[in-house]
Amino acid sequence: MKDYLHTIRTALETAFAGLEEWFAEPEAVRAYRPADGGWPIGQVLEHVALTNHYLLILIRKGRDGALRKAAQPEAAAAMAHYTFDGERLREIGVPGTFAWHRPDHMEPGGQVPSAQVRELLKAQLAECLDVLAALPDGAGGLFKTTMTVNGLGKLDVYEFLYFLARHAERHRVQMARTKAEREADA
Numbered sequence: 001m002k003d004y005l006h007t008i009r010t011a012l013e014t015a016f017a018g019l020e021e022w023f024a025e026p027e028a029v030r031a032y033r034p035a036d037g038g039w040p041i042g043q044v045l046e047h048v049a050l051t052n053h054y055l056l057i058l059i060r061k062g063r064d065g066a067l068r069k070a071a072q073p074e075a076a077a078a079m080a081h082y083t084f085d086g087e088r089l090r091e092i093g094v095p096g097t098f099a100w101h102r103p104d105h106m107e108p109g110g111q112v113p114s115a116q117v118r119e120l121l122k123a124q125l126a127e128c129l130d131v132l133a134a135l136p137d138g139a140g141g142l143f144k145t146t147m148t149v150n151g152l153g154k155l156d157v158y159e160f161l162y163f164l165a166r167h168a169e170r171h172r173v174q175m176a177r178t179k180a181e182r183e184a185d186a
Helices: 003-024 028-032 041-070 075-080 086-093 114-134 158-186
Strands: 144-147 155-156
Touching: 003 041, 003 086, 003 158, 028 114, 041 075, 041 114, 041 144, 041 158, 086 155, 086 158, 114 158, 144 158, 155 158
Parallel strands: none
Antiparallel strands: 144 155
C-alpha cells in the first residue's frame, strides 16, 4: 500500500475510534454545556456526523470524477507521480488555529438520538474507507474540488478524506476540553 493511503486510512480509523469513545461517557458528561456557551459533547458528535454528511457528498462526487479520469490513458503518468501533502491540512485538526464560521446547515439541533449519531458515524467511516479503497495508485489525485475552509482552495479526493479525519480530530480535542472543564467544576 502506498504510504499516503496508509496515512489517510490510519487518520480516519484513529479519528473515528476517538469519536466512538465518547459514546461510553455518561449522559451527564455528554450533556454538559461549557461555560463559553459552546456545544455539549452530544451536539459536537452530532455536528461531526452532519459535517461528514456534507463532506461525503463532495467526496463521492470526487471519487466518481477521479474514476472517470483514471480510465483515460493519459492519467497513468499523473497517478504514478502523485504526492500527498497532508501537512497543509494538519491545522484543521487543531482548535483555534484559524477563524471559521460554519454554515447554518452544519449546526447541530440536539434532536438526533445518540444511538443514531453513533450509527451514522460508523457508516461514514465505512464509506470513507470504501472510497479510499476504490482509488488506489494515485487515482484520488485526479479530481479536485474547492474547499473554502482556511483558504485551502482545491483539494483532491485523498485530501478531502484527510480533511474529514482532521475535522473529527479538532472536535475530539474540543470534547476533551469540555469534559475537563466539567470535571474542574465538579
